[in-house]
Amino acid sequence: MAHKLKIVYCTQCRWLFRASWMTQELLTTFEQELDEVALAPGSGGTFDVILNEKTIFSRSEEGRFPESKELKQLVRDQIAPHRDLGHSDR
Amino acid sequence: MAHKLKIVYCTQCRWLFRASWMTQELLTTFEQELDEVALAPGSGGTFDVILNEKTIFSRSEEGRFPESKELKQLVRDQIAPHRDLGHSDR
Numbered sequence: 001m002a003h004k005l006k007i008v009y010c011t012q013c014r015w016l017f018r019a020s021w022m023t024q025e026l027l028t029t030f031e032q033e034l035d036e037v038a039l040a041p042g043s044g045g046t047f048d049v050i051l052n053e054k055t056i057f058s059r060s061e062e063g064r065f066p067e068s069k070e071l072k073q074l075v076r077d078q079i080a081p082h083r084d085l086g087h088s089d090r
Numbered sequence: 091m092a093h094k095l096k097i098v099y100c101t102q103c104r105w106l107f108r109a110s111w112m113t114q115e116l117l118t119t120f121e122q123e124l125d126e127v128a129l130a131p132g133s134g135g136t137f138d139v140i141l142n143e144k145t146i147f148s149r150s151e152e153g154r155f156p157e158s159k160e161l162k163q164l165v166r167d168q169i170a171p172h173r174d175l176g177h178s179d180r
Contacts, residue, residue, distance in 0.1 A: 004128075011121045016114060023129060024110055031101045031131045038094075038128035039113060041121045 002035040003079045006050045008042040015047055018065070022049075025068045026075060029088070033079045051078055092125040093169045096140045098132040105137055108155070112139075115158045116165060119178075123169045141168055 005026060009019040016039070023037045042048070047059035049071060056074045057066045066074075069088045076083050095116060099109040106129070113127045132138070137149035139161060146164045147156045156164075159178045166173050 006126065006128075016117055020110055020114055023113075024106060027106055027129060027131060034131065036096065036128040036130040038096075038126040039117060040126040041117060041124065 003030075003033055004036050004038070004052060005034055005075065006038040006040055008040045008046050008048040008050065010043055010046045011041045012043060013045060016041075019047070022066075022068065022071060026071065029072050029085070030075060030079065034075075049074075051075060093120075093123055094126050094128070094142055095124055095165065096128040096130055098130045098136050098138040098140065100133055100136045101131045102133060103135060106131075109137070112156075112158065112161060116161065119162050119175070120165060120169065124165075139164075141165060 007019045007022060009015040019039050023039060027034060027037055045060060047065060048055055049057040049066065051074075056078065057071060059065055069085075072085055072088045076085055097109045097112060099105040109129050113129060117124060117127055135150060137155060138145055139147040139156065141164075146168065147161060149155055162175055162178045166175055
């Protein structure tokens, strides 16, 4: 199955660089599993992480940003449940 | 029309960071016009830039990487032909 992740970020808040960093973290960890990670300009304080059309983290719902480790665990649980993430699992 | 850009990069060559930089350049310049820019892991020395399913730059064909300015002009010509890119047009 093709796994597509998308991060929608608020341009006015200048979260492109944060979103871009997360993209690099995820593509480094899941380069075999992810077919693509897309960055999509948004507005209104949005920082949503969407995996295969399903939102796995939303800043507006959580009231905070996701940590890199947390996002890796959320993605792993969906696309590579048996994968040990090493220090990102402790 | 929704404009989608994708950069396919060779993971073994470690071109993620170059592709990520280009993504930031393009999303900064075309944040109104581009709906998303995706990074897609590839292999075999690939560095392809695909706009709306059409390849606009291929490292294997050109024998070199695209410059940031060049890529912005190629994208502009397709999605915002009347747009002046300022110093990226000189």
